[in-house]
Amino acid sequence: MENIFKKIEGMRDYILDLQRNMTRIPAISPDSGGKGEYQKAKYxxxxLKKLKFDEIARIDAPDPRAENGVRPNLIAKYYGQDKNKTLWLLAHMDVVPEGDLSLWKTNPFELALDKDGxxxxxxxxxxxxxxxxxxLxxxxxxxxxxxRPPVSLGIMLLADEETGNHYGIDYLVKNNSALFGKDDAFIVQDSGDSEGKTIEIAEKSVWWVKFTVNGGQAHGSRPSDGNNAFLAASKLALALHAGLYAKFDKIDNLFDPSISTFEPTKKEANVPNVNTIPGKDIFYMDCRILPCYDLKDVEAEITRxxxxxxxxxxxxxxFxxxxKLSSKPTAxxxxxxxxxxxxxxKINGVKPQIIGIGGxxxxxxxxxxxxxxxxxSRIYENPHTPNEKASIKFTISDAKVIAYILASLK
Ligand SMILES: [Zn+2]
Structure with missing residues (x-):
């Protein structure tokens, strides 16, 4: 283990080289106005081909909007002593757009190394x-x-995480299910904290619901000629908020917050002028439901x-x-x-904290x-922000965590 850790510690220049080259290739989804991951995947x-992987494959999900009409996913495998089991590392190649450029202190698509080195x-x-x-x-x-580690090491570099997983992990699960062995285990270093102590094993079900309320439009001075859809939608939002929190009120301390949440969020514009009673009103709820609940029961309560x-x-x-996405927790x-x-x-010198998240x-x-x-993972937790940053030290810690698990998993 110590030899492996030393090797990893010696790869500082490799980290910088990879970061520099990847940052120059903005792999932005066509959903967000980009060309996709093609160039980044080619790089x-x-x-991957420079390293001694036993298998390398590219699985392209067709997407006519993307460069060369595909959203590529890369799969690499380094065989272990037991080839029947694989520890997979999942990471995504796509990035979100830079956002407001004036908030960046440096060019977002040119790596800048701080003077702290x-x-x-x-x-x-x-x-x-x-x-x-x-x-890597x-x-x-x-x-x-x-x-050769006890089990095989697999790496999946995926497309389309930021805009729905359709051409990434979901595509592979659907079309290449043979990749996933029944004893395989998966590490996803795509969320974490700066001490590297949280271990997320469960997620709440995510359910975004759209409500359309149809009443009757009328002049603002004669409400009884119509039926105010905004008023009805407001009553509905309050009734859902009170009713769902009351019925699905279990507590699970694995999660923070420890309860299911049901929040009215987005509101579509109704009438453009003040003196009209709106005949139609549309709003949305973001529900995050503890895994102990079946979404069918939530649906029945919403219907009621x-x-x-x-x-x-x-x-x-x-409605x-x-x-909608729910997942089984990992034990x-x-x-x-x-x-x-x-x-x-051992590596981060902190007490591990097993958690669930909002999904x-x-x-x-x-x-x-x-x-x-x-x-x-050990990260600054600043994804999608201007001046997004990462640490060489943290990258080394995360690589050691992988190496430790790979060497000790049977
Ligand atoms: Zn991510």
């Missing part, structure tokens, strides 16, 4: 290039020492509340799903979680196949 494929600035350096690099560091250390408000306000109300006593906790204690990582589709997945 990374060439980098450790902090690197640029779009994507943390989210998720640090994870791509940590994976761990692999390279084993390869250069000529060591909607019917009540329809009767009370004499409106017609429809539909904007986005707290899974070997992967135990090894991860040991690694965090939405790309560990969910993997967990839904019944496979163990943990999400964690």
């Amino acid at each position: 990374l494929e060439a980098e 450790d902090t690197m600035y640029g779009r994507g350096v943390e989210d998720n290039q640090q994870a791509i690099i940590a994976a 560091l761990a692999a390279r250390a084993f390869m250069e020492l000529g060591q 509340i909607v019917k009540n408000i329809e009767a009370e306000t004499k409106t017609d109300i429809k 539909e799903t904007e986005h 707290e006593d899974a070997p992967l979680v135990k090894r991860y906790a040991e690694a965090v204690e 939405g990582t790309f560990a969910a589709p993997v967990r839904n196949m019944g496979l163990a997945a943990v999400v964690g």
Whole structure:
């Protein structure tokens, strides 16, 4: 282990080189006005080929909007002594746009190294290039020492995490399910904290619901000629907020907040002028539901509340799903979680903290196949911000955590 750690510590220039080259290739999704991951994948494929992987494959998801019509996913494998089990490292190649350029102190697509010699600035350096690099560091250390880990090491460099996973992990789960062995374990270094102590093993179900309330439009001076849809929507929002919190009120201290949450959020514009009673009103709720609940029961309760408000306000109300994702938690006593906790204690020198989160990582589709997945990393937690930064030290810590787990997983 010590030899492997020393190897990783000696790869500072390799980290900078990879960060510099990746930051120059903005892999922005066509959904956000970019060309996709093609060029970044080509660069990374060439980098993977420089190392001693036993298998390298590119799996392209078709997307006519993207450069060359594809959203590429890279798969690399370094065989272990037991080839029937693989520890997979999942990272995504896509980045979000730079946002307001005036808020950046440096060019977002040109790596800048701070005078402290450790902090690197640029779009994507943390989210998720640090994870791509940590994976390559761990692999390279084993390869250069000529060591075969007990189980195989697999790396998936994925497309499309920032805009829905459709062409990334979801595509592979659907079309290349043979990649996922029944005993495989997964590490996702795409969320974490600056001490590297949190180990995320569970996510709340995410359900975004759109409500459309139809009443009747009328002149603002004659409300009884119509039926105020905004007023009915307001009653509905209050009734849902009170009713759902009251019914689904279990507490799970793995999560922070420890309860399910049901919040009205987005509101669409109704009438453009003040003196019209709106005949139609649309709003949305963001629900984050503890995994102990079945979403069907939540749906039944929403239906009941909607019917009540329809009767009370004499409106017609429809609700539909904007986005829904639930995942099975990974067991707290899974070997992967135990090894991860040991690694965090040994390498980051902190007491590990096992947590659940509000949902939405790309560990969910993997967990839904019944496979163990943990999400964690040592990061500044500044994804998507201007002046996004990452640390060379943290990258080395994350690579060591991977190496420790790889060497100790059976
Ligand atoms: Zn990310």
